[in-house]
Amino acid sequence: MSQETLSDFVEATATKFGIPGVCAGVWADGTEIYAGHGVTSIDNPLPVDEQTLFLLGSVTKTFTATALMRLVAEGGVELEAPVHRYVPEAPVSAEITVAHLLNHTAGLGWGVITDTGEGDDAVARYVAKMAEVEMIAPVGARASYSQAGYNLIGHVIEKVTGQPYDQAVASLVLEPAGLSNTFFSHNDVMTRRFAVGHDKGEDGTLSISRPWRHWRGDHPGGGIASSASDLLSWARFHLGDGAGVLPADVLHRMKQPTAELRASNLGDAIGLCWFLRGVDGVRTVGHGGSSNGQFAELLLVPERNFAVVVMSNAGPDGIPCNQAVVRWALQHYLGVTDADPEPAPYDAARAQEVVGRYENEVMTLTVTADGAGLTLEVLIKPEIRENSEVELPADHAPFPFGLLPGGTDEYVITDGAFTGQRGFFSRDETGVITGVDLAGRPFARTV
Structure with missing residues (x-):
């Protein structure tokens, strides 16, 4: 498929959903294809392309998990060890292991909505407030998505490396993987072309989402900004052999099921961070993310050496916009159909x-x-x-x-x-x- 074909679909989909700016990237048949449409901001518009930075929301968790797995591969962290071995002051159950945090089976609720500042202690201060996070299931009993769990993983990384989370992930993952357009810091993002989020009012009018990004204490679970070109490089890294970051067997282990998911569009199972789903006879590996008016999707099809990434900058329709592009790419590049189940007649x-x-x-x-x-x-x-x-x-x-x-x-x-x-x-x-x-x-x- 040509870049023009992808561009036409991205433009039509963004227009349908009223999204100011969308960028997609596809890796297929050994070739990268990109399509950018629209503008970074309705107030200060600049064209969107594959170098434009978008907030990735929870796709950040894939970077956090990979950084942690590098520490596991190097012997600095044991997955089955209690998290208290690394963060003894964490106000969480002594039964919770590092692995429980990675696959969302710790029983922790979603998280704490709190700003812990922009200092290097922001993640540590967030963890100190985790006594406010409810236990919603026994440890290990079920998967339940938790932002707090991944922020705690971020503090494990800080404790083991002796570096602030952002710096540790840059040195453990971003730099060796060659991701030169992926950042946490406002200062790095604001000197480059970046998208802002938008919210749709009741009358359909768009306005700028504020704040642009939430607090630093939430970075491990959702604070990274990246471009379509870097995110597709990240996808290709996870389709590869882990060179420069992880042994191939450890990279492969991240994509193996560790807990089942029931009736979830996220997947049939969860690996070490990744959501795993069978779609029309092929196995997919992916993660989505949302931040304040910005949305991202990353999907891999390992057996076909295929990946698609999409980012958009308006809510709430950024989610269905991204999903439509992902489904189109699966159909048109692989002949794979991803369809919603049909409900039963009303009873x-x-x-x-x-x-x-x-x-x-x-x-x-x-x-x-x-x-x-x-x-x-x-x-x-x-x-x-x-x-x-x-x-x-x-x-x-x-x-x-x-x-x-x-x-x-x-x-x-x-x-x-x-x-x-x-x-x-x-x-x-x-x-x-x-x-x-x-x-x-x-x-x-x-x-």
């Missing part, structure tokens, strides 16, 4: 079982039925907004969803920014619905 009795209110430490989730369909609304708790030290993103409009056939209590969102998002309802031993999982995060039923 009033099944619907009434799941109607109710659910919550976790940060959000509430309300399920309603109108006699023809089901709707799911997720809101950040008012007290979280009131006590937050930074402006939090706006809540999404309610999502229509449908239960999947077969009586599995699994569901799929059928419209809106999270179209295709899957999850499941859980029951107690008597068969009563007691909770719901969304995006790998559990909510307990309260009503």
Whole structure:
């Protein structure tokens, strides 16, 4: 496929979703292809290309995990060791190992919404506040996505190397992998062309997302900025043999399943950070990320030596925009079709079982039925907004969803920014619905 074909699809998709700037990169048949569309900012527009820096959000976790695995390969860290061996002051369960943090099975809740400053002690100060993070499952019992867990990994890296997290990752991973356009520091980013996030108002009008990036204490879980060219180089590194950073067997180990995921569009299983999913007969390895009005997707198909990366700069539709480009690339370069499951016809009795209110430490989730369909609304708790030290993103409009056939209590969102998002309802031993999982995060039923 030509660059023109990719460019045409990226332009059409960005236009459809109203995204100011999008950049995609594809590695196929031994060739890199890029397509940039639009502008970095509606207020201060510059053209987007493969060198434009975007915030990667949680794709940062793949860099954090790789840095940690280098320390494992060098004998500085043991995966099965308790995290207290490296961070004895961490206010977390003594049962949690480094491996539990890597594959999100530590039982930790999402995290702490707090600004711990821009000093070299920012990650350490974040970890000191982790007593506020709820345990939402027994250690090792299930995968539950945790930003706090990866920020704690960042502090393990600091303790073992004696360097601030950002500097340690640069020396362990970025520099030896040849990623010269990937940065954490504002000072590095602001002297180059970079994208800003945008938010869509109720009337569809876009405005600049502020702050541009969240606090330094969150860097291990989501603070890196990179370009499409560097992110595709990162993808190629993970398709390769780890030269200069990791032994090939350790790199390969990161992509092996360690815990199953149920009814998750993230994947069927999780490796050491990577989400693993079978798509139309091929195995994919990937990770997505979101920050304040910016979104990124990275997907590998190892058996076909293929990778696709996409970055966009407006919410909430940056997510479906990126996913549409990834799916198009899979279809047009590999002939692989990634399709959402079809929900079962509406069943009033099944619907009434799941109607109710659910919550976790940060959000509430309300399920309603109108006699023809089901709707799911997720809101950040008012007290979280009131006590937050930074402006939090706006809540999404309610999502229509449908239960999947077969009586599995699994569901799929059928419209809106999270179209295709899957999850499941859980029951107690008597068969009563007691909770719901969304995006790998559990909510307990309260009503």
